[in-house]
Every structure is written in C-alpha cells, then in structure tokens.
C-alpha cells in the first residue's frame with residue numbers, strides 16, 4: 267500500500283547564527299543520528315544531525331506523497347535563516363523502484379525518506395552557519411534560541427581543539443582506511459556474460475533499445491568503517507561531484523557516495539540537468555588521457571548509448587518547458603573514468619515543484635534503459651540483489667519547491683564492518699560482456715579506494731580483478 271507519513275504537525279521554528287569554520291570530522295561525529303551530508307560544486311556543504319521532521323513514503327506515488335508532505339511541513343514557519351544557504355531544507359532520497367529496499371543492506375531505508383535536520387551546519391561561500399530547527403506544537407522561538415546557543419558553545423569547544431597557526435605539536439590523524447578482509451560478488455563472470463548476452467538478444471529482437479545492468483560487491487572490513495574520514499576524503503578527491511551521505515533513523519549504517527551525475531536542479535523556472543553516459547578509462551599520461559577522450563568522442567557504440575540518454579532527457583523535459591537547450595557533447599574526466607557528458611538546461615513554462623521533474627526524469631536511460639518499462643523488467647529479471655537507493659534520486663527540497671537532485675551512483679552502504687558497493691553499465695546491441703565487466707570494476711574504484719588500506723594510483727582495476735576474477 268502507498269503511504270506518506272510525516273512526523274510534523276504544526277509550526278516550524280528555525281534560527282541560524284554565524285560560526286567559525288567547524289572541523290568537519292569532529293562536527294560530524296558530535297551530531298546525533300540520523301546524520302546527512304550534502305555538498306556539490308555549486309552548493310554549500312551541509313552537515314545535518316537529528317530530525318525536526320521526517321517525511322517517508324512508499325509505493326509508486328512516493329514522489330507525490332513526499333511533495334505533499336514537504337509542502338505541508340513548510341506551509342507555516344517562523345524562520346530567521348540569516349543567509350539563503352541556511353534556509354530550512356529537507357534532505358533525502360528515493361528507492362530506485364518500488365520494493366527495492368526489501369532486503370539487506372536496505373532494510374532500514376524507506377522507499378522515500380527526507381529529513382529536516384534539527385541541527386545543521388552550513389559551510390557556504392559567505393561563511394559558516396549553525397541552524398537549529400524544531401517542528402510541532404511545543405516548538406517555540408525561546409526553546410529554539412536556547413538550543414542554538416547551547417549547540418553553538420558545544421561546537422566552539424570542538425573548534426578549540428584545532429591547532430593554532432604555526433602549532434607544530436603532533437595532531438590526531440584521520441582514521442585510516444579500514445582495509446578489506448574478504449570480498450563477495452553478487453554476479454560471477456560467467457553469470458554476467460550470460461546476462462549481458464540475454465540482454466543483447468532482447469535488444470536485437472527489437473524489444474529493448476538499452477538496459478543498464480548493475481552488480482553489487484560486498485566487502486567485509488578489517489576495522490570499523492570511518493564515516494567522517496571517508497566523506498572528507500571523497501570530498502577532497504571528487505570536488506566536481508555531488509557528495510552525499512544519509513543515515514537511516516537508527517544510524518546503524520550509512521548510504522554514501524560521490525556521483526558525477528546530476529539528475530536535476532530547479533531554481534525558480536530554470537532547470538539544469540546532465541546527460542552522462544558512455545565511458546572509457548583514464549590513461550597513464552596526459553597524452554594517453556587525451557587519446558582515450560578523443561576515441562570516446564568518436565566511438566559509435568558509446569555515442570549511441572549517450573545519445574539515447576540525451577534525447578530522452580530532452581523529450582522528458584519538453585512537456586514542462588518553454589525552451590530546452592543542450593550544450594555540446596564533451597568528455598567529463600574523473601579520477602578513474604571518463605564519460606561522455608551533455609549539459610542540458612530548460613526554462614519551465616509554469617511554476618513547478620522539483621519533485622515533478624524528479625519523477626518525470628527518473629530513471630533516465632543512464633541508469634534504467636529504453637523503453638523504461640522493458641528495461642526495468644529486464645533489470646528485475648536479471649539482477650540478483652536489491653538496488654535500494656543505488657542509482658536513484660538523492661538531494662534536497664526547500665519551501666519554494668526548488669531543489670537539487672543527483673543520481674546516487676559511485677555509492678555504497680556501509681555498516682560497522684561491512685560495505686556493499688554498487689556499479690552498473692549501459693548495455694546496447696554491440697556491447698561486449700568482458701569490456702562491460704571491466705567498466706564495472708573501474709566504477710567500483712572511487713569507493714573501493716576508500717576501503718582498501720593501500721591506495722592504488724594507476725586506476726586501472728587490475729589488482730582487484732586479478733585477485734578475484736569473479737568465478
């Protein structure tokens with residue numbers, strides 16, 4: 267049954283104060299669960315803790331249900347945000363499809379869940395801010411302002427532990443990477459070849475144009491998974507990506523990642539989105555990188571795979587838009603892979619809520635396929651694991667219905683001693699199962715590099731495939 271549940275009932279009270287730049291890991295560790303972090307190249311860094319209100323929903327109507335619940339939550343408010351970046355926003359995400367959160371490691375993740383943090387740290391271009399928010403009959407300006415002052419003092423004490431400039435005394439080091447004791451794949455190389463061939467048969471049979479097939483990799487960790495340190499390292503390594511982390515209510519695990527793919531951002535009537543599909547590796551040298559990029563731009567199979575996405579995104583936006591325009595196709599270079607990328611912008615023909623666009627666009631053929639129903643059927647029949655929030659929309663919504671959503675790829679769920687990683691590839695008629703297998707290994711690298719004790723520098727994935735060829 268579909269459901270929408272909100273723990274909010276009455277007024278929202280929110281107060282913000284300017285603070286010194288907080289030490290990320292100490293601030294993250296000091297906040298209560300459920301914690302959220304969000305940062306993007308054109309967005310402030312947010313670290314949220316606790317919940318002033320939680321919106322959850324399930325079933326096919328989960329997008330509309332969250333929208334209604336968010337509109338209700340934001341319908342009345344006593345807000346002194348001080349700066350735009352610290353205005354009340356709910357942060358969260360959706361399951362890839364209905365029923366995707368049934369099994370491990372997703373059982374604590376609802377099919378849609380957004381949290382209005384009770385304490386939020388915002389690091390924006392114009393400084394750092396601390397916000398306290400409460401919702402409900404007993405929320406009052408006095409109690410929120412009291413709490414703000416207490417949280418400010420607590421945070422300032424964390425900041426006191428930082429070295430003075432020029433202080434050369436030994437500093438506590440970041441927790442190191444946990445190390446991997448054992449890895450298990452959901453899909454053997456043989457099973458993969460079989461699934462890709464079957465998908466290609468469907469495509470050649472005319473039923474399907476493209477399908478994105480994914481795998482999961484379960485890693486048992488040698489030491490506890492260091493949440494804050496991992497998020498910090500991903501932020502340093504992937505400054506051009508959307509970085510996200512979401513804890514379920516019980517804080518028992520965390521879904522996190524650094525994705526190059528924006529699903530949609532809406533500000534007023536201006537929409538920005540990306541078509542991102544078609545992949546090659548990184549070279550050993552700048553010249554080799556260039557050569558691989560040129561080859562990718564000219565490669566018929568990758569360009570076809572990419573154009574299916576770009577065309578579909580444009581078509582899906584058209585009913586909502588006064589104008590849609592696409593930039594030139596280019597190559598997006600990341601630490602371990604390079605992708606074909608087309609930036610797409612649109613002006614809407616009427617005021618819309620960002621979740622209307624999220625629902626219209628998800629899943630794009632970059633993570634689902636074409637036609638969507640056939641692709642989803644193929645995914646269901648093929649993948650032996652639950653996608654959960656992998657490859658689904660994650661982001662934020664504000665009171666005006668603006669928002670920013672990313673596609674949650676290059677991601678994993680980690681509990682104390684276990685991480686489950688996800689990666690997928692687009693299959694078209696002339697895909698080669700072994701090359702697609704190799705591409706999946708490259709797409710695990712951003713997360714795997716944060717779990718293994720030794721970081722490799724070549725980015726080619728040979729170590730991983732060499733140790734375990736998936737048989």
Ligand SMILES: C=C(O[C@@H]1C=C(C(=O)O)C=C[C@H]1O)C(=O)O
Pocket residue numbers: 478480527542543544545605632633657675676688689690691692693709
């Ligand atoms: C599905 C993933 O990536 C998607 C698939 C791509 C491809 O097939 O070339 C490229 C980028 C993403 O749109 C993933 O990383 O898990």
